[in-house]
Amino acid sequence: MPNLNFLRIKLSCLLVLACGTLSLAQVAIKQNKPESTPLRQTIDKAVQESWKKEKIKAEGKCDDSTFLRRVYLDLLGTIPSYDVAKKFLADQDEKKRDKLIERLLNDGQFSTHQTTLWDLTLFGRNPPNQDATRNRTLFKQWLGEKFTKNEPFDLWVRDLILAEQEGSELYYAQFTNKPEDLTESFSRIFLGTQIQCARCHDHPFTELLQKDFYGMTGFFVRLVVMDQGTSGSGEKQLKKFKIGEKNSGEVLFSGNQKELKPGKKGEPIKPKFLSGAPLEEPTLPANYKEPEFKSGTKSMPKPQFSRKEKLAQWATAPSNPFFAKAAVNRIWSQFMGRGIVHPIDNFGTDNKPTLPDLLDNLTEQFIAHQFDTKWLIREIVSSETYQLGSKGENKESLPKHFERARIRPLSAEEILTVMKVAGGDPEQKSEGSTGEYFRRYFGEPTNGLGDFQGSLSEHLFLNNSSNVRAFISRKKGNLADTINLSKEPWEQRIDQMFLSVLTRLPKDSERAKFASYLQSEPKSENLVEEAIWVLMNMSEFRFNH
Amino acid sequence: MNNPSISGVCKKSEHFSRRALLKGSLATGAGTAIPNWGGLFHSQSIASMAQKLGKRCILLWMNGGASQIDTFDMKPGKATAGPFREIQTKLPGYKVCEYLPKIAQQVEKLGIIRSMRTTSPDHPDGIYHMHTCYKQSERMPHPELGAMIAKYLGQTDADLPSFVRMGPTGNAGSGYLGPRYEPFGIERNGNMPYFTSPYLPAANESRRNDLLRFMEAEHKKENPADAYESHRVAKERAWRLLKAKSLFDTTKEWPKHQELYGASDFGRGCFLARKLTEAGVPFVEIGQENYDSHADNFVCHKANMQILDPAWSGLLIDLERTGQLQNTLVVWMGEVGRTPQINNRAGRDHFIRGWTIVLAGGGIKGGVVYGSTDADGRDVATNPVSEGDLFATIYTALGVNPRTKHFVGTRPIWATPEGSKPIKDLLL
């Protein structure tokens, strides 16, 4: 299969694309039937070949405990309860992992988790236009339905671009009057291209030019965000929007930011799909006057020619060299940690895929399977590569050749959920500010390079907050309570604690230590709370591994 | 300029959001790169060099923007002068405002830059720019001065955090340097932020923490990855901080120092800063509220200067007395200066074409008045100084390379912008 370096696609090729026709001879991606070899095997083969080539010794398969916790977190964003864990570990069925995967993929929480992940991707932790984006219930509802139906990836992204369905408009509303910011976000997320450098000058490392950036912006410059009203107040304040599109409006390009002089006028740039050819569109009559948009307008007629629709078509087309590849790379990284191209949103001549053939393969198969996200995820987590062990000498979080399972910090949402489950009351109501604290202290744990960094405030919060303590301290029916009331020997109770919190059994040394700890005083209540706190504060608990 | 819709009346809601930013997480907006590259790092040799020198930095942050024409760059007799009068300083021919009498006595320690010419005129952008020397609009996660100093002058195994701040301060955080160098905010009387009071008795804490250490040691045997180690290290730091908490408590000592620093929150904060730097904290920032006098400029500045004067001079005197001054750089600045023109609210508005920042202490040649503005104070006359030049000077004084390089994704980023030059006249 020819190696795709999409930045060098011939101009003629793109012109053809822009006109909406396909020529199989010219387009390098095949529109095949799904392959007969399961994708998981293709993955493993490619990865193992690279180990041979790099002479790397990889970890073996991870144990059941590790797998159980890992896959629960990755698919559902939570950990299994004590009962589930106990049952799974005792199960002798050879196919139990596959069956577990299947169960989880069909669990309602799977689509919730995917929705959370994509919502965070599309909005980030501190989205602009906070008044509108603080409460994203409608958006998440819209997106949630897509995942519940397992809507093909290309179709829901197309719906996002068209922004005609209720709830979907919020993505654009983030960037009201800021089409450049929207362009950056869109290109980064869906085209795997970080073009913000090209906003101010020609990109230093790729072949992207400033005109390419502004060409992309041309698709968004005519969009109008129309406020449909606000309901509720305070935290619950919900804003609704509709997206309109004008008939006219151009991006004005005025050259390198450094050389900008006051009074210099910009020249209009025609929209184009990154480095492709400009969009062909009918010209407006010379004396066309755009009706004035009055603020407070709630609706407007569709334009005669919609750039937005053209973008939706082009962006999600199987023939778009950026789209499917970026999607596959991103979904891969959700589970494998590191993208095949890494950073996942920075494809470029200086950032080559570690396994180019595999990436091509994944891309083609994703397209052949009609962008079936669930299928892709199933294949990834069923692979041996995903199920590698997480121990070993390698100190990296994201080993370059996937020779060990990746280590990633749990998100703030996951930690909050997981503490509740581990504490034995998954439905526990937390006091109002708790979510906010978790987001604040656990929300951004990486430095500019994406490496995890433990922060002081996170640990002060864990150490001293009543919010965290609420999940641990004894309440009727929770873990602390059960342990305290149980008549079982301490060794068994310790096993229960470990299974509940860490989804594994203790090592002998650990069990012994805990046994002595928990019996060091006649009354066990404080000791039990302290012991559970210890387990929840371990680095093992903090990460998915 | 008087732009009422943005900054004319500094509404309480504006203060709120700034405070929220201070407490909140790093700002990585939707458009920012999520970088993850094993980039080139210049840091190791710089860090060890700077640490050897044992330098410290205290930033006195004049929130709102103090007026240069009412402090260090008086224009007597001009229409723009206002009701403040000058007093003589120890530098012949150089006068300052009558409401800085104690600082006038300390002028031999000061390096006064009267020719700041900066480019961010408002509060959020000005605060960002003067804390990071980069424009906020670039949408890169720049670290504040404090975070950079924490990284290069801090000790990795210190009990105390390396970047401490009090009062109204910066809004950029530790940026691409990561949460390890995030600012640790406390109150000016030393009261700690949330979650610094353990709920367990000391003995229980101790045994519980030991159990955790045991578990981590077991875990580490087969799991040496950096991420886990980072987590473990941070936890130990948090515990050490809680142990050293008492250092922040100035209740007993403050009455003795109150006369020197002045009986104010800000004064007390300066005293605490002196204590912290003495204990090895490399960077402490204290904010003073509030110089943003778009109305009633003179009474507002007078009140604030009466607090500033003893606190700042007290700090310098105290640093000298304890032998710390030659290794402690004290920076006095706000986000903007103020207009020579007095508006019809008896106020002065924001002004960035020619204003004053003052350095003192470690690495700085004192008794130097650098640069000047024209007769009315409407523009810089000699030696304009940019944000980058200022930071280059500060970094050089502290032994940190101003062109220290990091990577954000694939994009290289330097501690100061290209072309930034340290001011030689101010450096020892």
Place this chain on the structure above:
Amino acid sequence: MKNTAASKSVNFEKATLLWSFTWDADWVSAVSFIGDKHFAAGNNLGEILVWELPEKPETIGEPLSEKSKPADKSERPLYLSPKPVRQMIGHSNIINRLLCAENRWLISASNDHTVKYWDIEAKPSGMAKHVLNARTIEDINRNKNSGRKPPTPLEAEVQTQAATKTIQGREWIIGASLSQDETTLITGDDAGQVVMYDRKTGAEKKRWQVKDWAFAVAISPDLKQSLVSERYPLVFDSGRHTAVKLWDVATSTVQHDLSKEFKDMQIASAAYSRDGKILALGRGGEGEGKIFLIDPSTGKKIRELSPIHQYGVTDLCFHPDGKHLASTGRDTVVRIWNIEDGKMVKELGKPRGGQFKDWFHALSFSPDGTRIAVADMAGYIHLWEFR
């Protein structure tokens, strides 16, 4: 400001702007009648000029300066203004207050830390020249593109005199007030010192310290009680560190602490009614210019006047008839109130354009109550007559 003489009955409804005296060297910050025939004005430079009012106003002339063209033609002064005749030389900084006693003694309180006495009957010792619209001419000449022609210079030659007495203080003397009977002068400064003097001799009678800066000071007609408001403006608009207290003069102790009632308010002006039964307080700064009438014996609020001044009160003054109160503020509006029912009977002036208005800094009633003089920061003294 106050006068023992009974006043003619005055019809506030009919008010005419007789003169707008131009003097734009700097903000006109204080004003006081000296008898019915003279008035003095002070400015931010510390200059004090005195004008003599003619028996018969001259016939209509054009407004003398283009600096602020009132939109409403009825706001134009009726007559050409006479020129100032005297300058009181001595102060070097902002004149905060001008007071008058015995229709002869002008008393000024300044940021130059002094209070000075000036005798209108003293012999002048020198001469000085002033160009009353110099700044306007300068501004127009500087903006050559505006196309406006500079007006003819308004030259005035004045006799000058020095102060008869100077009382030295330590800080800006912001508050100054005379008792109803003019025997006692009370001042307040930014060192928090409140001082009472025997007005005639200038001898200090009493002194006490308040916590923050003394802002507005007033003394009751029976000389037993004093109002002192305090401020320490660390933030320009939030009114932090404020206090309002009624003091017992004899013991220098607080009778009523009204600070909670007036939380966050900088009380910029205070005046006792002639019979001592009402104390008017005006909130200054940039907050809402509220005016309160309180009962000084209890400290309780009697009423709040409405409509409020936009952006803060600068001065309050009771009319010689004892029944009316004049207020002005940072909105270039003067309001005359009937203090019995709290209703506004007349409004003079109009707010000028822009989000933040210019100020009227101070006002003064003539002893016979027929005229009011108002200090305008734009460089005028406006004088209305009620007939």
